[in-house]
Amino acid sequence: MEKIYLYNTLAHKKEEFIPIKEGKLGMYCCGPTVYNYQHIGNLRTYIFEDLLKRMFLYNGYKVNHIVNITDVGHLTSDEDEGEDKMEVGASREGKTVWELAEYYTDIFIKDTIRLNILQPDKWTKATDHIPEQIGLIKCLEAKGFTYITSDGVYFDTSKINNYGELAQLDISGLKPGHRIELSEEKKNITDFSLWKFSPKDKKRQMEWESTWGTGFPGWHIECSAMAMKYLGNHFDVHCGGIDHIPGHHTNEIAQSEACTGEKFVNYWLHGAFLEEESGKMSKSKGEFLTVQALVDKGYDPLDYRYMCLGTNYGKRLLFSWENLDAAKSAYTRLKNRVIEFKKQTAEHIESTETPNHKETIEGYKQQFNEAVNDDLNISSGLAVLWDVVKNELLPAKSRLELLYDFDNVLGLGLKEVEEKKEDNIPEEIMKLVEERTAAKKAKDFKRADEIRAKIKEMGYEIVDKKDGVEVKKSS
Template sequence: MIKLYNTLSRTIEEFKPIKGKNIGLYTCGPTVYDYDHIGHAWNYSMADFLRRVLEYNGYKVKHVMNVTDVGHLVHDAESGEDKLEKSAREKGKTAWEIAEFFLDIYLANRKKLNLEEPQVICKATDHIKEMIKMVEILLDKGYAYEISDGIYFDTSKFPKYGRLSGNTLESLKEGARIEINPEKKNPTDFVLWKFSAAGEKRQMEWEAFGKMGFPGWHIECSAMSIKYLGESFELHTGGEDNIFPHHECEIAQSESVTGKPFVRYWLHTRFLMVDGQKMSKSLKNFYTIADLEAKGFSALDLRYLFLTAHYRSQLNFTWQSLDAAKIARERLNNFILGIKKKGKVNKGYKEMFLEKINEDLDMPQALALVWQMIKDKNVSDEDKKATLFDWDKVLGLDLANLKKVNIEIPKEVQDLVKEREVARKNKDWSKSDELRDKIAELGFMVEDTSAGSIVKKK
């Protein structure tokens, strides 16, 4: 039995699929106008842990992730510049080039983090027709209305609006920004389709509803999730900042169009903090995977760090915590590299592991179990290795491909290591020590294990 915290009910619920073992999972993906940072990595890693836990439990998961490449306005608001067009202007590129450039980096980072690839990665600009169709239905059904700058969703027609975020319509009205478009029927109404401003020539715009325009940010997720996962599906993930307004709007649009419950379980990752503060460019604590790599860390060190925190707790990133994760991961890797053969998966430990991960994705407890088992004298090293490989289907630390790590060691060092191994075979200890010093001068250290020499960066 898998238990998950559902934002919609604010309780931990038993996971029940809608029908059978095939389930749908939708993840709100990146807005590709800038480099993705470690906060994004944290959020997408949670979706990856969720998917892997479901798969480990025998479910077949269809994972869909969108890519926002149009319509996401600055401050997530209804007015202001499109993030893509703004970035394009600042960097002297086209919006299409910007989208392609940052999407490629994002996808490469996903690979580095060993995130399973969604079966469907869909761009908003490839689904304009589907979005227009949805807006048409909402207009026909009386859930939407047109004003001078676009077509809006009438939140007063959807009484459940605010249920996900726990906001009542009244509190939302009071809390609404002072700068409200006076043409809107309700302050909480949100844009479905925006018209290009008079005299403006956008790079991304389409003809619909009699003029040029572009989709609002929320409608893409309704249109694409329904297209690929059906009108009702099981799971939807995002960061806690997506709860309101984005996911609240998705529910309103989708259920108004289909008349059916949209998503069963909503899971949200809490913000990642850096040195106890929210990440921001002005504080210069905005780190990307490339920044980590420049300091000698691997994206998998970050993944290990993510495993030490629960997705609903506030993870505080510090360089010390990443360093500790790196050291722990190396210890784990070395342990595995030191065992030649694989035995059998230990049933007792497997059961305990399942219990931990099924308890609302308690990865820190699952990771603690890894170390508990490694220390357990009643389990053979071979069985530990087999069990760890099995668990890695969920942990995703790429334990089966550890040899790859050596590829990052410069050729010069690798040659010295080989030379040293020959010296050791010949019991030429002084030569062996001499070579060890040479390797150390190049910034590496050698450890001798029963499985041979292991080289690590110092």
């Protein structure tokens, strides 16, 4: 098995990946809070995680992949003033919180499918795991890591000695109240809530009974509870967005390890943001791009996926229409070549491969494998792919096989690529096409070109081929 190197946030450097159990690994990825659409920046992280998973599969690992869906609201801060995004979203849209969660979960999962993201072994919902979360809090309470304030049960971060290791937090430098008021009752600025009490004057749509009182779980506890339920107290890979490092993941480590006394996760991987000229794409800014918005503008969701392949997951990526167009052009060219190779392969059934080719093929595979195993260096992998595409010395069949092989990691759906069918071309267009063919035969090229222009105006494109004319919808 080839070696795999990954940048581990916990170690603050690139490390060789060694699984806990040979040949397989557990992987937990933080999913979305489903109070709104996921924008393409959010989705970038899931594309990264998909590449990571596919890379492991490509190397022959068996992957147990868990992604959570946070369908319970959390306050926007640990204090009482914050709003619950789920409850706010529900009243905004005239839905119950449960309906809201279902609606956005559904769209999120469909978007991941459109982006050719392999589905996890299990989607785990926070609300389906309330007893597990309460159990974990009880464990922490029994071991003396908690205290109770007027608004909830808190984790005392001063009770553990390596708090903030993941983020290299300089706690003395943290500036509480920089943007939000600090609760008087919190013992340390880094303490966080495990369980929140429901407000006394208001009935929440989502609340549960617990030994501490009616309320709802804190934001971090769900991931610890679900990850450990499905992957065990100690597992291999945990990933999410880069924004989770200082808060969410730091707290997950603290509470998980405090309860079990074991190391929680070996490798922490984080995806960087998609940014716009004005900074990162974020929901709180109001305007944001969804997969559907790209489709409405005539892009294939995989055009966006291809764009994400261009740069390493750990580096921020600047979104611009120019970039997306560049990705679309490159991806379209790639698909065209695949179609060509398919045709050539079908025409020449007999293999023209020589032992020489075999060596070349193995060389390409090796190069590609090394690239993707080096902390997902996909752009180097793409360079290998283009080498293959352009290597005229290799038979089409071999090139196609290599592209399919690489696509196991890239996920560009190359096997499914097909020439656009002449799907229901209107009769009047077909008539014009025939007219043009006749004009061409009569060498009346002026007339032929006029008809081509006319057809184009009507939204169709004609391409002359050796054995006839092809008509397709303009894209």
